[in-house]
Amino acid sequence: MKRLSLAFATLLLxxxxxxxxxEEAAPAVTARDAPNDxxxxxxxxxxxxxxxxxAAFTGYEVQxxxxxxxxxxxxxxxxPGELAFRDEEAEDGVEYEYRVQALAAGExxxxxxxxxxKASGQWFNTARTNALIGVIFVTAVIVFFIYRxxxxxxxFVRKIAGLEAVxxxxxxxxxxxxxxxxxxxxxxxxxxxTIAAMTILAKVxxxxxxxxxxxxxxxxxxxxMIVEKEMVKQAYxxxxxxxxxxxxxxxxxxxxxxxxxxxxxxxxxxxxxxTNFYMGAFYAESLILAETGAETGAIQIAGTxxxxxxxxxxxxxxxxxxxxxxxxxxxxxxxxxxxxxxxKGQDWAKGVIMAFLILGTIxxxxxxxxxxxxxxxxxxxx
Amino acid sequence: xxxxxxxxxxxxxxxxxxIYSFLYKxxxxxxxxxxxxxxxxxxxxxxxxxxxxxxxxxxxPVKNGFVTLFTGGGLxxxxxxxxxxxxxxxxxxxxIPKIAWMSRxxxxxxxxxxxxxxxxxxxxxxxxxxIYGTFVTAANPVFSLTLFGNFFGDPGWARFVLxxxxxxxxxxxxxxxxxxxxxxxxxxxxxxVARVGIVFLMIGFGASFGYTVxxxxxxxxxxxxxxxxxxxxxxx
Numbered sequence: 305m306k307r308l309s310l311a312f313a314t315l316l317l318x319x320x321x322x323x324x325x326x327e328e329a330a331p332a333v334t335a336r337d338a339p340n341d342x343x344x345x346x347x348x349x350x351x352x353x354x355x356x357x358x359a360a361f362t363g364y365e366v367q368x369x370x371x372x373x374x375x376x377x378x379x380x381x382x383x384p385g386e387l388a389f390r391d392e393e394a395e396d397g398v399e400y401e402y403r404v405q406a407l408a409a410g411e412x413x414x415x416x417x418x419x420x421x422k423a424s425g426q427w428f429n430t431a432r433t434n435a436l437i438g439v440i441f442v443t444a445v446i447v448f449f450i451y452r453x454x455x456x457x458x459x460f461v462r463k464i465a466g467l468e469a470v471x472x473x474x475x476x477x478x479x480x481x482x483x484x485x486x487x488x489x490x491x492x493x494x495x496x497x498t499i500a501a502m503t504i505l506a507k508v509x510x511x512x513x514x515x516x517x518x519x520x521x522x523x524x525x526x527x528x529m530i531v532e533k534e535m536v537k538q539a540y541x542x543x544x545x546x547x548x549x550x551x552x553x554x555x556x557x558x559x560x561x562x563x564x565x566x567x568x569x570x571x572x573x574x575x576x577x578x579t580n581f582y583m584g585a586f587y588a589e590s591l592i593l594a595e596t597g598a599e600t601g602a603i604q605i606a607g608t609x610x611x612x613x614x615x616x617x618x619x620x621x622x623x624x625x626x627x628x629x630x631x632x633x634x635x636x637x638x639x640x641x642x643x644x645x646x647x648k649g650q651d652w653a654k655g656v657i658m659a660f661l662i663l664g665t666i667x668x669x670x671x672x673x674x675x676x677x678x679x680x681x682x683x684x685x686x
Numbered sequence: 687x688x689x690x691x692x693x694x695x696x697x698x699x700x701x702x703x704x705i706y707s708f709l710y711k712x713x714x715x716x717x718x719x720x721x722x723x724x725x726x727x728x729x730x731x732x733x734x735x736x737x738x739x740x741x742x743x744x745x746x747p748v749k750n751g752f753v754t755l756f757t758g759g760g761l762x763x764x765x766x767x768x769x770x771x772x773x774x775x776x777x778x779x780x781x782i783p784k785i786a787w788m789s790r791x792x793x794x795x796x797x798x799x800x801x802x803x804x805x806x807x808x809x810x811x812x813x814x815x816x817i818y819g820t821f822v823t824a825a826n827p828v829f830s831l832t833l834f835g836n837f838f839g840d841p842g843w844a845r846f847v848l849x850x851x852x853x854x855x856x857x858x859x860x861x862x863x864x865x866x867x868x869x870x871x872x873x874x875x876x877x878x879v880a881r882v883g884i885v886f887l888m889i890g891f892g893a894s895f896g897y898t899v900x901x902x903x904x905x906x907x908x909x910x911x912x913x914x915x916x917x918x919x920x921x922x
Contacts, residue, residue: 435809442809461868493793494800496808530780531793560727566705566720573712588902615895626887628866651869657817658863664821665856668829675829679821684810 335402335421340432340685343396343425349388350416353406356384360408364416366391371399394423431685441656446649453641459648466605466623467636473603474511477578483518484508485577487568487593488532489608490561491585492525496631497609501584502532503634503643504607508581509539513548521554522571524564529556565589569596582606582621583630586613594620607633688919699917702909744771820859828852858886 338345348366355361366389367376380389394400401420405413453459477484486505491498505521512519521536523529533554540549557567569592572580580597582590582604590606590613597604598620606617607625617624625633628650635643660682668675690696704719744767751764773792780789821828833849861883864876872880914920 432806432810434814435806438809438813439805459869460871462871464868493797494804496804499797499801527777527793527796530777530789531797534790534793558724558728559731560723563723563727567724569708570712570717570720591902611890612894612898615891615898618891619895632868647868651867654863654867657813658860660817661820661856661860664817665829665853668821668827669831672827672830672832675821675827679818679827682814682818682821684814684818 331417331419333402333404333417333419335400335419337421337424338390340426340429344392344394344423346391346394346400346402346421346423347388348391348402348404348419350404352385352387353414353416355406355408355414358408360410362407362409365405365407365413367403367405369401370395371401376401376403396423396425398422434681435684442649442653445652446646449648449652450642450645453645453648459644461632461636461644461647464625464629464632464636466607466625466629467633469603469605469623470508470637471511473579473581473605474508474515474517476603478515478517480578482578483520483575484512484579484581485568485571485575485597485602486519486521486581486583488521488523488528489582489584489586490524490564490589491528493527493531495585497583497585498525498528500630500634501607502528502535504581504583504630504637505532506535506539507634507637509536510543513540513543513545516545516548518550519553520571520575520577522557522564522568523555524557524559526556529554561587561589565592568593572596572600572602576600577602580604582608582617583625583633584608586610586617591616591620597621690917690919695917699913702913743767744774820856823852828855858883862886
């Protein structure tokens with residue numbers, strides 16, 4: 305027992321000595337390749353100088369020299385208390401030596417130390433691991449439900465009032481012998497709302513083809529116009545009326561926000577469409593469009609995921625699809641297994657998010673520290 | 687009153703009034719201003735895109751790439767700009783009906799690439815950051831028994847708001863998410879929770895409406911200031 309205690313004490317002493325040695329050996333200046341970047345950056349950090357609390361202390365100077373160079377060149381000057389510098393002008397693969405000097409008025413600069421590092425890019429951004437896990441999880445759930453839907457499983461989707469009104473709105477225009485105006489907003493092809501709007505357009509175009517109701521689609525983005533033209537043409541072909549498709553019904557206006565609004569307002573007043581659809585990404589023009597449409601007496605159905613524009617559509621339109629209802633519209637209208645499966649998958653992902661929220665709240669109630677650690681799992685960076 | 691003598695101020699003022707005439711009804715003045723705006727803006731953006739996108743991202747790198755290649759510098763990354771350049775030209779095949787189908791390649795690439803890039807951004811900004819923000823605000827937990835303890839220890843409005851805003855937000859997020867759950871009929875408990883979610887949404891929309899209207903009023907003030915100060919010189 306005595307031996308064991310002796311051995312333990314020796315181990316403790318050795319550990320303490322090792323720690324002390326490590327403390328002594330801790331470099332005053334460190335330089336490391338900046339993590340999780342595309343390269344070209346080095347992070348330099350240093351310990352505060354002993355003279356930092358003195359009145360004459362003015363700050364630090366960071367100098368750099370590449371391997372093979374003799375002289376150090378100043379790359380940055382920091383204020384007292386600022387103990388780090390990110391060199392974003394480093395060349396990948398080149399070894400740089402960094403020297404940090406403490407500066408004091410009227411005194412010679414004191415070298416705190418030097419450190420070397422090479423910049424390099426990383427293929428994997430570890431700070432985004434949670435995003436990767438999230439994407440894999442959601443994708444897996446969606447794929448699972450798509451296969452279930454394709455396998456013939458009955459997938460229930462609740463009633464969405466705005467979409468129930470689509471048929472009624474198209475029927476009204478047909479009865480009145482007036483056109484339907486379909487506006488897909490100011491988004492481009494990278495905008496999820498625009499893509500959702502385009503898929504709804506295909507469903508609407510199919511109906512207008514069946515009823516032979518004129519369709520007007522003024523476009524803000526030329527690429528979106530090309531795709532919409534293709535989709536409308538396809539819808540007319542699928543409806544068995546390819547000849548009824550008018551090439552000029554889908555047209556480009558301008559990429560000026562208010563120029564586009566002025567033109568669409570003009571169309572509303574002159575063509576007097578019986579039904580206006582506003583689906584996609586909208587900005588300041590939402591109320592101008594919806595108000596003008598309401599003035600003309602058209603039935604209006606809007607859908608957007610822009611939170612700041614939704615109140616305007618809710619006040620000025622007959623039906624409004626809010627946020628995800630717009631994304632759900634394609635599945636709802638088409639009942640296509642692909643879209644239905646993806647909608648179900650998203651629902652499950654939402655269920656998991658709700659479970660995380662409840663779990664996190666419970667953890668926060670019992671232990672703030674544990675709750676914060678849990679929340680950290682969702683923290684995003686760079 | 688010092689009416690402006692600058693011809694451009696007069697043109698801008700006249701066009702502003704033409705656009706405002708729409709408030710009465712559609713008329714030839716509005717039509718004129720509308721067509722002018724659409725035409726000028728379409729031409730203006732074409733020139734902007736040519737000089738800001740096509741020249742620096744396509745023409746200049748391709749030119750530099752070929753100069754390097756023909757002066758013995760070998761192949762450089764600059765010539766990679768030819769790939770999007772060719773894809774862009776393929777879109778123009780729509781103008782030739784016989785080969786118009788080729789434009790689908792470029793459009794497919796464009797959509798696929800954009801969606802691929804967007805997925806991680808959406809996951810980070812619209813899912814992970816939102817979950818994190820529901821728990822933590824400015825590095826502090828939104829929900830904490832200590833905050834309730836502070837309130838009961840020394841009751842006050844500020845402490846009450848601090849203690850209850852976090853739990854209220856968590857309840858709001860869960861109820862609102864329930865509203866956007868499409869797999870279940872909104873009946874019974876789910877229906878009740880979804881209705882609470884709608885209340886939260888409408889309160890949020892109301893606040894957003896008021897905030898945005900204020901911003902729009904400031905735009906109107908800007909235009910009126912232009913008319914009354916810069917043009918007519920009625921106000922200083």
